[in-house]
Amino acid sequence: MNVKVLLFCLLPAAPVLAQGFAGLGTDAEGFAVPERGRALQFPRDHGAHPDYRIEWWYLTATLQDADGRDYGAQWTLFRSALAPGESEGWDSPQVWMGHAGLTTPDTHFSAERFARGGIGQADVAAAPFAARIDDWHMTSTAPDGADAYSALQIAARDADFGYDLRLEANGPLVLHGQDGYSVKSAAGQASYYYSQPFYSVTGTLDLPGGPVAVTGQGWLDREWSSQPLASDQTGWDWFSIVLEDGHRLMGFQLRGRQTFTAGTWITPQGQATALPDGALSFTPQGTAQVAGRDIPVRWQIDWPEQGLSLQTAPVNPQSWMDLTVSYWEGPIRVTGSHDGRGYLEMTGY
Template structure:
């Protein structure tokens, strides 16, 4: 998810309702940054049923490189890149570059015009500068007509204007985005095969039929390149993570948001975990996760195998939303006990959605040995419950 998937967003980041609703507004405009005025809640965006699109109801075979590309028979999907990067002298940065596709209608009538629009795309680009205690976030929308935005499988590419990700992940995917004071130009190469989340890539979010996504992750992408900030360019290297999901509806009516964790440990293992929060304060029983071994083998973790305790909170001075801000995450059966904290507390994206997503650092033990690591956490739906601005979706 980031998502949960974010997994999804949550995210998940599945921008269903948002892009469909905003699509009519930006349909005739080229890619550009969008002011943060029209905001939609995570529950509105992800509970849309979108008649005519395919529903995710059972496991299906995955095929690569085809599944790196778009799945237009489903309403929504995303390509969700996050990562932690360092300069040679230890200056630390986090980045997020995410692309979302939303179909405007199922089985659209073929039109000969090159301006014919079948999908609306959205992208989020964010940078965390730890040394400067600064966080930057921007977004874009575009239609896919005339090649202004789009996605393809072979060779893989997804783009909105000059923001793009392209290239075989096993050989190196180039990630490029620039706007205002921030830019990245990175190559991320996957060191492990795709991890099929949930039941062989079938990730259920509730017992409602179709409330699921197809979901895979590339959990350890060795990354190098440049990052620019306020006129200064840095050579950086580190690790990135890709979450890929597609679906037509995900959140049920009683679900308000999720907490999503993508954690990369120094012992070569990774952990994905998400929990979907219900309006009554409980956790969705179908929330799940995965633990990936250094050799790429993974095991699926059920909700009851993952213990997440909130150790601290942070209240946004911008929106008044109160977010969890430090966690203890335990998987007793795997002898995993981690403490997770943000590199910066204020990593709240205030774009077309408002949500918290940011770089985190990790200390703990795994199989009785000390372990450290880095990762990303995404938090959605908190503003809905507190009465502040509504939140984003992954």
């Protein structure tokens, strides 16, 4: 193990000790905690929330080249705070971690970056919006007056891969749960969670074989919290799916003593319906040997109320983010009652 794991033990993949005090708005260490009914404000909430323990800007894109070959790209900036608040210089308690993934049908690339807050190596500015770590960035290209996330440029680069993508949103921001207050366990753990699921994407992938021009669809998740998981929750399976009829489905299950599920059904116009615990069911259909473990890479997703029955298959079963904090994340194809594409993230295996 190493020092970076110690820092990122605060990430959702591991249980957080601080519990309760939800009603008080802060936990024992002085971190703010999400409160039901607090309205999200933009562009303020596009930026960082240093009073909360963890936060991320999470973009996934399902892409195709001119020949119809499938690709997937992931750009993530995690923020983790050792103490609430921000200050200048090395005293800053903020720690940043960037992840970049690029999936082709036969190869999966991943890379990471770490940085301390306070010195300018990594930060997120709300207006004009820019999230950066080293030379990786997610920068708003939206015109004045428009929502900062309505147009973005993202780029990341490592020794053997890189990408540069431009994203245009074709729909509004979508708030999950109750106006962005997203419950994560039966015990009441929650986060603030909203998305921009309506991107169309164009750009270039840098692969060992040379640059590849691609187009596709993108999905941005924004989430922050201080106490995301219940102590018995060991990991999750999270789906973001764009159906051919224009509907979007976000759904996840948190595995623990009791499985907790939640989701959001989004119309092509951006109207969201929160799906309560138990509405969706997720059933593994087949596993693959990935990084020395059995990982369920094929799933059956059911929403009986709506007659939704989807089967998912990975573009590349070996979409393993082999990094300091490791997990499975990659593009999927969806068939069944509806066809579509999406992204799947699985942690805790």
